[in-house]
Amino acid sequence: MNGKPMKTAVLGCGMISSTYLPTLIQKFKILEVAGCCDANEEAAIRTAERFGLQAMTPEELLADESIELVVNLTPGSAHYETNKQLLKAGKHVYCEKILTLELDEAKELMVLADDKHLYLGAAPDTFLGSAVQTARYVVDSGMIGSVSSCYASVTRDYSFFTGLSGNGLAKGGGIAFDFGVYHVTALISILGCVKEVTGVMDTRKPAGVYQTIDKLGETYTMECENIMAGTLVFENGVVGNLLFDSNSLFTLPERPAVVIHGTEGILYMADPNNFAGEVKVLLKGNTEPFVMQQAHGFDEEYRGVGAAEMAWSIRNGRKNRANKEMAYHAMEILHGIAESGKSKQFCAIQSKFEQMPPLPRGYRNIIRSISREEVSIALN
Structure with missing residues (x-):
């Protein structure tokens, strides 16, 4: 080596x-x-x-x-x-x-x-952190059975973040492309390629007012998205839902931010923007989930x-x-949801990546x- x-x-x-x-x-x-x-x-x-x-x-x-x-x-x-x-x-x-x-x-x-x-x-x-790697271990081991569906969501108050830093205004700085990409990457790292998507992306009330003292009362115009909702169809048949909204409340901690449903159980995972975080598993026949003990490294920043x-x-x-093909696939998923919102049709995802x-x-x-x-x- x-x-x-x-x-x-x-x-x-x-x-x-x-x-x-x-x-x-x-x-x-x-x-x-x-x-x-x-x-x-x-x-x-x-x-x-x-x-x-x-x-x-x-x-x-x-x-x-x-x-x-x-x-x-x-x-x-x-x-x-x-x-x-x-x-x-x-x-x-x-x-x-x-x-x-x-x-x-x-x-x-x-x-x-x-x-x-x-x-x-x-x-x-x-996705190389202990939380997502543990979630993948749970899925790969068959602990929750055959995966049938998944869900990922995040809410933020971008009026607060924009007012503090000026971020989140320009294209590429919105809730989906700047933040939701963590959730998409976590899901595809565990479940593999997506073959088609549908959904909607929008910018609700793009005009806003700065909240910081130095710009208090001044207005800004948001050029990026502040809401996206979508459905993913994975190549393995799993169906997933996404919801990214920066017009709501900043909830911390966000639990669960990612949910994966299987025939024998359900996996709950915290915010994949972080390397660490609890991974909980609810198995068939039980009424309460247990916290999965983690054995992977990278459990901090x-x-x-x-x-x-x-x-x-x-x-x-x-x-x-963390290769270019995986990064491109995540990008194409987000772009595909945006395009689907315009065409009102499912959008086929052309790219593929090797699940490492x-x-x-x-x-x-x-x-x-x-x-x-x-x-x-x-x-x-």
């Missing part, structure tokens, strides 16, 4: 970088995080000083042949151009959700990556584990788990060292 550290840089020094960088720097020996870059030079310098990195200009990043992997944390609207430039420069790329805003752009990037024999991966990587797992995959010549092996069990609360956690993602 080739464990040579991969020299890595981060592109984008916004708020999410402060979540990614501690994980990338401190928790995985496979990654040697050397630099950070941002179109805003001051942001790059601040981040570099905070984390002990080299501040780089975009030109320096693209020209530095020693940088093998770039973790792209720019906004979704910038992913097409930035991912394209990085791939053309010969860099492997792992980007924060989503691959791009448009399907045709994502497909172009996938072809480019294949042509240049480069890896392209994307968040969300929370590990944002960026997908990039580390991709680095291990590159070094050892295998396909990474689950992570090995037995790494939770045994040894919390970096090397022990590395083992759990280095194995097939």
Whole structure:
């Protein structure tokens, strides 16, 4: 097994970088995080000083042949151009959700990556966490029998989030594409490919008023969706429902956020935006669910584990788990629901992805060292 550290840089020094960088720097020996870059030079310098990195200009990043992997944390609207430039420069790329805003752009990037024999991966990587991996173990083991249906939902109050940060206004920042993609990714990682979808996507009352003191009374216009409801038909016959609504209340904790129904029982799972969370199972003949004991690693904040797992995959010549095909499939599901709402017909999902092996069990609360956690993602 080739464990040579991969020299890595981060592109984008916004708020999410402060979540990614501690994980990338401190928790995985496979990654040697050397630099950070941002179109805003001051942001790059601040981040570099905070984390002990080299501040780089975009030109320096693209020209530095020693940088093998770039973790792209720019906004979704910038992913097409930035991912394209990085791939053309010969860099492997792992980007924060989503691959791009448009399907045709994502497909172009996938072809480019294949042509240049480069890896392209994307968040969300929370499906590698202990909660979703435990849920998959329950389903794969047959504990709840043959799965027949599933359900995922999330509610948020985006008037609150928009008022605080200005996020959630532009295309790609809505409740489905920015947040619901976690739920879709969790479901397909457990149940496999979707063959067709139907549903509706809308922007209800797009005009709003900022709630922060600095902009109090000023109005904004939301360009992204704030509600989506859909039905998924999986290739294995499972039927699923989705409901994503950012016009309602921000409920925390959200339990259950994902439900999977089987012939012998029901699985309940918490918010897949998190790596950890209770997984409950209600078996036939019982009246109360039990909490499934978890034996997988990554039971705390590990944002960026997908990039580390991709680095291990590159070094050892295998396909990474948070791969471009899976990310594209999740994107196409969301786009398909939106298109179905316009056409008033079912929308066939053209893409497929290979359902990757689950992570090995037995790494939770045994040894919390970096090397022990590395083992759990280095194995097939």
